[in-house]
């Protein structure tokens with residue numbers, strides 16, 4: 001191909017005057033960068049540079065000319081100054097701003113769905129979850145835990161009653177359990193060490209190992225306050241739902257929780273595999289300390305609990321606790337909280 005100034009050619013087609021549906025047989029001639037639009041008699045209708053060329057797939061090319069003239073042709077316009085070999089590309093470019101906007105909206109929607117979609121499904125599912133299956137889940141889980149993991153408590157009755165009194169005091173200063181009532185169970189669970197955990201209906205288990213190792217009632221109160229917060233803030237069911245399937249959540253929200261929910265909630269291993277998010281742990285630490293303080297204990301003793309766990313077993317060997325945020329950080333946070341409120 002020569003330089004643009006060499007290129008000359010012509011094409012037959014039809015011309016439309018500006019803003020008119022009139023259709024005139026016409027010819028377009030071009031040389032260099034200039035075109036001439038002529039009628040059948042050779043009279044020049046328009047001349048000058050091409051303004052824009054468009055072609056719909058399978059349709060004629062449309063050449064926009066000065067003074068609003070439009071020239072339509074099925075002929076090949078390659079070589080016409082201003083024509084692009086790929087007319088699809090020029091269509092796309094004309095569409096560019098709208099395409100970009102649509103693409104951006106799709107991208108944002110995808111990100112929002114990825115980022116918040118599950119949160120939204122979980123929140124909706126929790127809102128429609130009735131009490132009965134959640135309470136049943138606590139019971140079913142205890143049966144399973146007693147079968148595979150836990151022994152009857154070795155604590156004497158007096159000590160159990162003392163800890164129950166601490167627990168009752170905390171419950172009086174805590175928000176209600178969303179799907180049931182708080183209850184405290186004592187179990188001897190050597191595999192778990194000094195520990196406590198909560199179930200979604202409000203059942204909280206504390207190990208003999210914790211009570212024997214921490215005679216300080218403030219520590220026990222703070223740990224129980226922390227577990228109560230996991231229940232009241234609905235962390236337990238939220239994490240179980242998160243670990244479940246989208247199918248379960250959609251079925252729940254769609255209206256017939258029945259058997260799907262029963263089956264899901266009966267699976268105790270989901271509960272034992274449960275881990276909380278960093279944010280949930282921080283919230284439970286904060287609320288647990290506050291509840292313990294409100295009930296007349298020193299909630300900051302929760303930091304002692306974390307320190308002792310660290311000293312004794314080290315961060316790496318905490319088992320399920322290791323998925324919790326760094327204990328040292330949490331201890332420091334709790335001390336900071338206590339400093340800020342005094």
Ligand SMILES: [Zn+2]
Nearest residue numbers: 230276281284
């Ligand atoms: Zn926790």
